[in-house]
Amino acid sequence: VKELFEEALAAVVPAGIPTQLAMVAPTDQKNAQLGDYQCNNAMALFGMCKKLGADNPFKSPRAVAEAILAALPENELIKKTDIAGPGFINVTLNDSLLATTAARIVTDGVAWLAPTSRKGKKVIIDYSSPNVAKEMHVGHLRSTIIGESLARTYTFCGASVLALNHVGDWGTQFGMLIEHLNDQKAAGKATDDESVSDLTAFYKQAKARFDEEDEFKERARKRVTTLQGGDKESLRMWQEICDVSRKEFSKVYDRLEVNRLEERGESFYNPFLPETVKELLSIGVAIESDGAVCVFPEGKGPDDENVAPLIVRKSDGGFGYATTDLASIRHRIDVEKGDELVYVTDVGQSLHFQGFFDAAKRAKWWDPEKTRVEHVGFGLVLGEDGKRFRTRSGDTVKLASLLDEAVSRCHDNISQRNEEAYGGKMSKDEVSEAARIMGYGACKYADLKNNRTSNYVFSYDRMLELKGNTAVYLLYAHARVAQILVKAGVADEAGMEVARNSADGNIPLNMDKILEDGKAVVHITAPQERALALHIARLPEMLDDTLDGLNPHRICEYLYELANFYSSFYTECRVVGSDEQKSRLLLCESTARVMRKCLDLLGIEALYRL
Incomplete structure (x- = not known):
């Protein structure tokens, strides 16, 4: 239009x-x-x-x-x-166009509806980015699932996506970590096979010693120098700590079904840092100030008050985050040839991103007319008290613990409903699998449904509600559509298992029972049918809106509205046993396919039976 x-x-x-x-x-x-x-x-x-x-x-x-x-x-x-x-x-x-679109989804799938505005573009998305030797916490949930949803959506819309995990694997903290690991091994408290079994405890122990023991602090500082100088033993121990962290990160990514991330930590850019600073100085974008090399906002300098420059080389000769970020944006544009660069971090880093984006533009490393570069900022996760979401002891909520709790609560809810409402039809394995899908899906959806820049309150009770804009409601809605197909005899329970384990999630159907003279034909005879078909046909423009604003909550809005349109259709339009059974079953299957695609773009598995 x-x-x-x-x-x-x-x-x-x-x-x-x-x-x-x-x-x-x-x-x-x-x-x-x-x-x-x-x-x-x-x-x-x-x-x-x-x-x-x-x-x-x-x-x-x-x-x-x-x-x-x-x-x-x-x-x-x-x-x-x-x-x-x-x-x-x-x-x-035209009603005929809406009907044809819904019917074609059943015969040809959903992919043909993907908008082509990003087709052929290379998009580099930087997300998750946890720090080595620290457990992933609830803040990493936001970056990880927002970034993953954008990566899936760009891919579906035809872009070539490079998903990068800018892991915090370099810096002065590694001096104390390596020295503490050395001491642990010398005392027989750690072996090469299991050196850092508890990342959080290990980091806290090293930090406490660094703060309290002058001799340890001095050794840690010297170790930083030898590490940055390329000492083989220091690099070996650094790699050992990174490997342990990497294994822990992988466990969380596996649970979240995040499998496209390519690790490219801060250390990757180390060889480029000296040249980055040298060139910034030579073109006059950076200047020396009090022994450091800084990039001031355009028109500002060391004598201006209330100005926070980007420090690209410290007075002791070390490099900071800004140097790494400038080297990375240049590499992603010049070497990786990215058409769009997307950085997913909390909104608290907005000024930092504005600063190094501006520096890259002034250095002519980034031309906004040629490359889209965006900081996708997100708000805080709050507890029900309106403060930062923490444990009762005041610690940061660990992501693994949050997922465990969500699955546990879902398991209790589904087990109870299975016994009370369904007479125990679901096996223990089916209950456990449904709890896993629903628990992880509920955590993701509770986050993604919000405008990403807003803070949101994390509540297990609210995100597991059966009614309203929740993953639980949507998963039940999809399962109900699937069961209607079984009731009509065009699918069976064995087919549900096939669908659950297939790449596209599509349910094997007895097409003879829904085709007219070998063709998929949808008749629009009621306003509820038209409203549902119209919403289905709006999928492409919703996806364009999502990527224009980099806002995954648009997918959630569309999906929730789709479930509501379907509910109105099913309430007002008899399906099984009606004169329009074939047409309406096609509308059901078309709805289910679009639901599954939207859930997939959010990183959520579909449920076929509840």
């Missing part, structure tokens, strides 16, 4: 007026009687044309709207248009 109106606008915009982008938006459900979309260009364009004086070809905004409609290309998409008020253009789509 937007493309059609942009073609029409190009034909009617007079000389001297800038090219107009079509302002086309879906009509709000409360005003569905007006049409499916509304184009709101007429009044703004008329305001521009008034500046042309006698050369203005339009007498009113309504005349602009009439000209736009007259210039619309012939198409099979639009059924009717009308002009409301001073110049709002209402658009109603």
Whole structure:
């Protein structure tokens, strides 16, 4: 629809007026009687044309709207248009198009609906990024699942995605960690096979000694120097600590089904840091200040008050995060040839990202006209007291513990429902599997459904509710659709198991029972059918919106609305035993496929039976 109106606008915009982008938006459900979309260009364009004086070809905004409609290309998409008020253009789509779209999803899958705006682009997404020798905490949940959802969505939309894990595997803390590991081994408390079994305890012990023991602190500082100088034994022990951390990270990633991340830690960029600083100095973007090398905001300098520069080389000759980040953005543009670079971290780092983005632009390493570079910031996870989410003892909530608790609660809920409502039909293994899927899915969805920049309150009770905008509600909704197919005899329970273990999750169907003369045909005979088919057809524009704003919550909104449209359809339109059974079963299967794809883009597995 937007493309059609942009073609029409190009034909009617007079000389001297800038090219107009079509302002086309879906009509709000409360005003569905007006049409499916509304184009709101007429009044703004008329305001521009008034500046042309006698050369203005339009007498009113309504005349602009009439000209736009007259210039619309012939198409099979639009059924009717009308002009409301001073110049709002209402658009109603053809029912036949909506019906064909829903039917084709059953025969051809969902992939053909993916928008092509990102096809062929290389997108580099930096997410998760935990620190070595520290357990992943609840904050890493946000970065990991937001980044993973964006990676899946870009991939589905045709982009080539490089997902990078910018692990914190370098820095002064490794001096104390290596020295503490040395002492542990000397005291017989650690072996090469199991050197750092408890990462959190190990880090706390090393930090306490660094803060309290002067002799240990001095050794730790010397170890940093030998490590950065390339000492083989120091590098071996550094790698040992990294390997243990990597194994622990992998356990969490496996649980979250995050398997595309390529580790490229801070240490990867070490060889590029001296040259990065040298070039910044040579082109005048960086200057020396009090023995350090700094990048000040443009037009500012050391004598300006309340200015926080980027420190790219410390006074002791060491490099900081800013140096690594500048080297990385240059590498990702020049070497990796990224068309879009996306960094997923908390909003608290916004100023840092603004600073090194600006420095990269001034150094001409990044041209915003050629490469999209975005910081995808996210808010805090809060407890029900409105403060940072912590354990009762005040410690940061470990991600593994959070997932364990969610699965445990789901297991209790499903076990109870299995006995009380379903007579124990589900086996213990089925209950455990459903609890795993629902527990992990609930944690992800409770996070992703929020606008990422907002703080949100983490509540097990709320995220496990059966009603409302929760993963539990959506998983039950999908399972209900699947069971309708079984009830109608077009699928069976064995097929559900096949679907659960297949790559696309599609349920094997007896197509003879839903095809008409060998063809998939959907008939739209009720308003609830049309509303559902229209929402299904809006999948491509939702995905474009998601990637334009880098907001996975748009997928959640769409999915929740899809479940509600389906619920209205199923309530008002009899499926099994109706004259329109075949058509309505196709609508059911089309809904289920789109549901599964949206769940997959969020990193959530579907459930077929509950």
